[in-house]
Amino acid sequence: MTDREVPDWLTEMDKEIINVLGTNLILSPSIIAENIGRSREGVGNRLNSLQAGGLVRKVDRGKYELTEEGYKYMDEWSDLDEEYHPWHGKTEWELRNSDSEES
Template structure:
């Protein structure tokens, strides 16, 4: 997990919206391309869900990670 991953999850959680890498980029200090890559990792870890092509929302698992109920080490063991 990276600082960008945390920012993406926080932004998705705080907004309650379905967002694209472009919108996430406009609201963080990361490029759209980098966020697209990170969203792929978050998707693989089950922390975000692809709602449609290029649109993502946080999952219950992602929310649990933000709330401290799921540790980064647990995510690495699941891979």
């Protein structure tokens, strides 16, 4: 995986949302909000930003999942931040080698 900078527009809430979606589940804003202790409205707003940034995708009305790009960013800050140890249904090898598969 290439070194990439985490976009400066990503907030702590964004990281929390991505970490929850990194459980390899499709979730609604309400469920995400409940799991991270944030407001449903705040989560909905940040999901729109994350979707525009290509890190999450809407799979159905009110249901979101993490994109491959989102998993890559999550993997990068989990290397930097000892407190982040997300389970995302993929091995580290799968995440790191997905760059070469996309080429």
